[in-house]
Amino acid sequence: MTKSGQILPKPQRVVMFVPPGAQLIGIIGFIEAFDAVNRLRVHQGRPPVYEVLVCGLDEQTASVTGLGLATRPAARVRRVDTLVVGGALSSSQVDREPELRRQVARLADRADRVVAICGGAFVLGELGWLEGRRCTCHWMDLDNLRARFPTAEVQTDALFTEDEGVFTSAGASAGIDLALHLIRRDCGPRMALMVARSLVVFAMRPGGQSQFGSAVRVRSGTGQRLHDLIAGIHERPAGDHSVSCLARRAGMSPRNFARVFRDQTGQTPGAYVARARVEAAQRALAHSDAPLPAIAEACGFGHEKTLRRTFLKVAGVTPAAWRRRFGLGA
Known part of the structure; x- marks a missing residue:
């Protein structure tokens, strides 16, 4: 060894x-x-x-x-x-x-x-x-x-x-x-x-990462309009993905959109967006030396404190611990 x-x-x-x-x-x-x-x-x-x-x-x-x-x-x-x-x-x-x-x-x-x-x-x-x-x-x-x-x-x-x-x-x-x-x-x-x-593969997906990324978890019967919204979340994690904004893009009322989203994905819009942002932060932590405040801003958390709290809830470890284990300097 x-x-x-x-x-x-x-x-x-x-x-x-x-x-x-x-x-x-x-x-x-x-x-x-x-x-x-x-x-x-x-x-x-x-x-x-x-x-x-x-x-x-x-x-x-x-x-x-x-x-x-x-x-x-x-x-x-x-x-x-x-x-x-x-x-x-x-x-x-x-x-x-x-x-x-x-x-x-x-x-x-x-x-x-x-x-x-x-x-x-x-x-x-x-x-x-x-x-x-x-x-x-x-x-x-x-x-x-x-x-x-x-x-x-x-x-x-x-x-x-x-x-x-x-x-x-x-x-x-x-x-x-x-x-x-x-x-x-x-x-x-x-x-x-x-x-x-x-x-041409993902560079170092950590072992503790789920076998299913958030996008893979979407049910096969999900409609095209919802698929397009979900793709937008992953492409622009720092964007405005509040329920009201997503509902407006889908042409639904916020209440109806939240119900449809959960029925078709098994998750609330808020939980899905949080996981997608954490996955974006994981990639940034693994493949760049950017400071945590910059990653928090780029991935839609706004502040480092929000990044730490959400990251710990979703991934089970802090962003700093993740970087020590999987970052470029590990």
């Missing part, structure tokens, strides 16, 4: 274990993030940081789509620094295959850190790696994960978790967020930011 931001002294071997029926989005995205570090380093005239090895039970492993991956048989893998267990749609059944469990257990015992993407958490659970540890997986499987492994501390609304060298992620694309987190620990926040930009 390395201190955050300290470049590894030699290439770290990252072993990606691909189970039968794997979901490629999580596996390929994770591999691409680590490979991007190497490509950026080589472009800078520096040596690669990672050696990425893809393995499975056999020399060919079929994904859930039917596409096959060339994989090194896990039985032939000896050295491993970081073990990553990919997820599969049938992870709750796959993890009980004796040979799969045997090979993953052997590799995990040799690794400095163990990572599960999405349903890969079930494999770690079967091997006892989740006992007493915080963990997560795709939201559709959270109840199953909790029922199967009652001693695990299942986090129901997190993108990824970290607990004593064991890392787990939510849905497959959240594996990229976890990969960026590991890159940040190994190579520092600026490299993680460069990788995110090269992959």
